[in-house]
Amino acid sequence: MSEDGSVPPDDLAVVLATGELKIEGRLVAASNQTLRCTVTSADGVDLPCVYKPVAGERPLWDFPDGHLAGREIATYELSRLAGWDVIPTTVWRDHGPAGPGMCQAWIEEDPSAGVVDLLPIHEEHPGWMSVLEGQAGDGAPIRLVHADVRAVQEIALLDSITNNSDRKGGHLLVDTSGHIWGIDHGLTFHEEDKLRSVLWGWAGEPIPDDLVETLRRLRAALESDEAERVTGWLTTAECRALLARIHWLIANGVFPLPSEQWPSIPWPVF
Numbered sequence: 001m002s003e004d005g006s007v008p009p010d011d012l013a014v015v016l017a018t019g020e021l022k023i024e025g026r027l028v029a030a031s032n033q034t035l036r037c038t039v040t041s042a043d044g045v046d047l048p049c050v051y052k053p054v055a056g057e058r059p060l061w062d063f064p065d066g067h068l069a070g071r072e073i074a075t076y077e078l079s080r081l082a083g084w085d086v087i088p089t090t091v092w093r094d095h096g097p098a099g100p101g102m103c104q105a106w107i108e109e110d111p112s113a114g115v116v117d118l119l120p121i122h123e124e125h126p127g128w129m130s131v132l133e134g135q136a137g138d139g140a141p142i143r144l145v146h147a148d149v150r151a152v153q154e155i156a157l158l159d160s161i162t163n164n165s166d167r168k169g170g171h172l173l174v175d176t177s178g179h180i181w182g183i184d185h186g187l188t189f190h191e192e193d194k195l196r197s198v199l200w201g202w203a204g205e206p207i208p209d210d211l212v213e214t215l216r217r218l219r220a221a222l223e224s225d226e227a228e229r230v231t232g233w234l235t236t237a238e239c240r241a242l243l244a245r246i247h248w249l250i251a252n253g254v255f256p257l258p259s260e261q262w263p264s265i266p267w268p269v270f
Helices: 009-018 068-082 150-162 209-222 225-231 236-252
Strands: 020-026 035-040 046-053 090-093 101-105 116-120 128-135 141-147 172-174 180-182
Touching: 009 046, 009 090, 009 101, 020 046, 046 068, 068 090, 068 101, 068 150, 068 209, 068 225, 150 180, 150 209, 150 236, 209 225, 209 236, 225 236
Parallel strands: none
Antiparallel strands: 020 035, 035 046, 046 101, 090 101, 116 141, 128 141, 172 180
């Protein structure tokens, strides 16, 4: 079953890439143009989606290429190669109301569920991993935590592989069936270390054996003909850095620690 509850993922990808796209509104909190749309299949089925046209991207000094959409697709394809169902179906559209860009299945979020939270420091928090301690606006001591579940661990490892420089709490969604998804992967794959995340709960801990085996399979896939699904969106330097990060994770067998060379937590956190 796919994100919308009915369309198989391969069919969903075709609809997202080729269906008629109608803009319903803009997500104003997003830093780049992010449009809520409806895409209509050939047989008249309407599906909600997110459309990010390249023309609406705001290049950054360290991501100046104006093609953040391709990094979103590369991250999705990498997660598929790893066998991790943690990113909504994401495809490239050659055309759309605002030009070519990325199109992704819409996730109907459960507003009562969350993956990242701020809790009073004196409270017990079973089922949550501690990230850092700080103060609330009123001066009360608080702790930033994230859920201690397998899907979040997979996302944290995926972020380490892709060098995600913008893993905010708001980029982690729980849908109405309880499935956890990661979104917003435009700032990924830079050849320089830039990992910034709220998912540091496993920092320095051993990577589970089965996930290390997944990394080995992923490395093999990226050294085969399957690699083009991911590397076709990246520069040569970024591809080399991607493989180097996977090599490091396999060789060391632990989740990376925050760097002392740059801020390790994105701002704002949510």
